[in-house]
Amino acid sequence: RAEVVINGSSLPAVVDRSNESIKHGIQPASSKWRHNQTLSLRIRKQILKFLDAEKDISVLKGTLKPGDIIHYIFDRDSTMNVSQNLYELLPRTSPLKNKHFQTCAIVGNSGVLLNSGCGQEIDTHSFVIRCNLAPVQEYARDVGLKTDLVTMNPSVIQRAFEDLVNATWREKLLQRLHGLNGSILWIPAFMARGGKERVEWVNALILKHHVNVRTAYPSLRLLHAVRGYWLTNKVHIKRPTTGLLMYTLATRFCNQIYLYGFWPFPLDQNQNPVKYHYYDSLKYGYTSQASPHTMPLEFKALKSLHEQGALKLTVGQCD
Ligand code: CTP
Numbered sequence: 001r002a003e004v005v006i007n008g009s010s011l012p013a014v015v016d017r018s019n020e021s022i023k024h025g026i027q028p029a030s031s032k033w034r035h036n037q038t039l040s041l042r043i044r045k046q047i048l049k050f051l052d053a054e055k056d057i058s059v060l061k062g063t064l065k066p067g068d069i070i071h072y073i074f075d076r077d078s079t080m081n082v083s084q085n086l087y088e089l090l091p092r093t094s095p096l097k098n099k100h101f102q103t104c105a106i107v108g109n110s111g112v113l114l115n116s117g118c119g120q121e122i123d124t125h126s127f128v129i130r131c132n133l134a135p136v137q138e139y140a141r142d143v144g145l146k147t148d149l150v151t152m153n154p155s156v157i158q159r160a161f162e163d164l165v166n167a168t169w170r171e172k173l174l175q176r177l178h179g180l181n182g183s184i185l186w187i188p189a190f191m192a193r194g195g196k197e198r199v200e201w202v203n204a205l206i207l208k209h210h211v212n213v214r215t216a217y218p219s220l221r222l223l224h225a226v227r228g229y230w231l232t233n234k235v236h237i238k239r240p241t242t243g244l245l246m247y248t249l250a251t252r253f254c255n256q257i258y259l260y261g262f263w264p265f266p267l268d269q270n271q272n273p274v275k276y277h278y279y280d281s282l283k284y285g286y287t288s289q290a291s292p293h294t295m296p297l298e299f300k301a302l303k304s305l306h307e308q309g310a311l312k313l314t315v316g317q318c319d
Pocket of ligand 1: 107
């Protein structure tokens with residue numbers, strides 16, 4: 001009977017359509033995937049009407065001074081003052097100024113990466129983006145090691161580093177930051193007031209220990225601009241996830257974009273359970289109720305772009 005080949009593994013085409021993971025299966029076979037340069041360029045041009053990654057990747061030093069007041073994007077009534085530390089860590093020029101890469105990898109955090117063997121392939125890309133300080137050393141075979149940009153939502157400090165309650169956790173975070181070795185650390189500092197202290201702790205740690213990272217703090221308009229772009233394309237996202245933000249930004253400076261670790265479903269294409277994150281024990285309910293993200297909707301949009309050759313999604317094993 002008919003079969004569809006999905007990144008190396010084959011599945012019977014006659015399947016229970018109610019099953020989320022099958023519904024979202026990637027077709028056609030990855031070997032048949034071809035990059036559609038015309039479409040990629042058209043998308044870049046459209047996105048540029050809403051935002052410019054070169055500028056929106058970070059607020060620059062010249063535009064703020066210590067003591068300036070900023071209204072949080074999601075909590076408009078709450079404000080923060082630009083601290084001396086934050087000011088010191090603002091870049092003078094965009095870390096992406098005049099940057100262009102032939103191929104980029106964006107590595108999401110889904111457990112679908114486990115046993116994928118994708119590490120080597122990921123590391124061959126010219127620019128590798130990772131999310132939320134996800135660990136790499138222990139998972140190198142599946143996720144690779146190369147990191148050119150890594151994001152850090154302030155909530156990660158609570159979730160993965162116990163809010164730095166003691167010296168052990170501070171040291172753990174410090175080791176992770178030292179491991180970044182000059183890459184860009186992208187901190188959405190102006191989104192929600194809950195992250196205020198956490199951002200300050202991390203800033204202080206970086207300065208105190210002379211950590212070799214290039215800090216970047218996304219512009220105040222980025223989130224709404226990204227939402228605007230996707231809304232115009234009929235993708236109604238309440239709050240774009242880090243992964244979608246990274247894809248939207250990457251269209252500006254990457255010719256070809258490869259996505260790994262994007263799979264917001266609890267079963268894989270062979271019906272095996274998939275962890276929500278490849279490295280921790282967070283559960284799926286976490287996204288559907290509490291979180292404002294609409295990952296499956298985003299996934300549908302990304303899958304459609306995969307099918308048109310604008311990006312390549314890998315949701316199984318690498319060759
Ligand atoms: N992701 C995915 N499927 C999962 C987990 C993550 O597709 N099961 C993708 C999403 O695009 C996500 C990115 O990988 O944005 C990074 O994962 P995570 O750190 O969980 O992302 P956040 O969007 O920052 O989530 P949160 O707001 O919960 O911190």
